[in-house]
Amino acid sequence: MVELTANSPLDLWLPISLGHCDISEIIPQGITSISPFKANKNNNYTELNAVLPHKYPNANRATGKDGNRLIWMSHDTAFLIGPAPEKITAKHAAIVDQSDGWVIVRVAGDDSEKVLARLTPIDVRAHHFKRGYTARSMINHLNVSITRVGANAFDLMVMRSFARTLVEDLTEAMKTVAAR
Numbered sequence: 001m002v003e004l005t006a007n008s009p010l011d012l013w014l015p016i017s018l019g020h021c022d023i024s025e026i027i028p029q030g031i032t033s034i035s036p037f038k039a040n041k042n043n044n045y046t047e048l049n050a051v052l053p054h055k056y057p058n059a060n061r062a063t064g065k066d067g068n069r070l071i072w073m074s075h076d077t078a079f080l081i082g083p084a085p086e087k088i089t090a091k092h093a094a095i096v097d098q099s100d101g102w103v104i105v106r107v108a109g110d111d112s113e114k115v116l117a118r119l120t121p122i123d124v125r126a127h128h129f130k131r132g133y134t135a136r137s138m139i140n141h142l143n144v145s146i147t148r149v150g151a152n153a154f155d156l157m158v159m160r161s162f163a164r165t166l167v168e169d170l171t172e173a174m175k176t177v178a179a180r
Contacts, residue, residue: 009103009163016171019178021109023170026155031098032080033073034088051087062134062147071134071147071157103163107170108153111177116154118173120146124154140169
């Protein structure tokens with residue numbers, strides 16, 4: 001019988017370092033979407049927060065740290081990046097495993113802001129887009145979630161099928177920044 005092994009869509013392309021910027025893949029333990037029900041929204045997520053590892057994030061924010069982070073994705077959904085939520089039940093929220101559908105690429109280094117400035121319309125400079133801020137935006141023509149996770153580090157989430165295109169776009173931007 002054939003033995004199958006799981007591979008990341010980015011195994012062949014990452015990591016990459018050019019100039020003062022690195023891109024690498026973050027492979028989380030899991031990615032779970034959490035969509036609170038109306039009853040929870042009306043009481044400010046009190047019951048839901050009691051069973052989450054971190055407070056449910058406000059719009060355009062992320063809570064937690066590497067390995068266990070909640071990222072706002074839309075007005076009714078956040079993604080838990082880390083272990084699957086064990087305590088959340090159907091009375092709290094709808095939960096769906098999204099692990100196979102998304103990839104996370106970390107852009108880090110002194111030139112990370114300059115690289116992203118060439119690709120996204122949002123202002124990712126530190127004085128405007130602080131650690132813990134997140135936004136749904138575009139990288140060229142790709143829909144992406146951008147989260148600042150450090151002074152010079154960003155996590156970009158795209159659907160798995162767009163992983164290679166994201167890496168190609170980032171690599172071209174890294175080349176132009178490094179050439180300056």
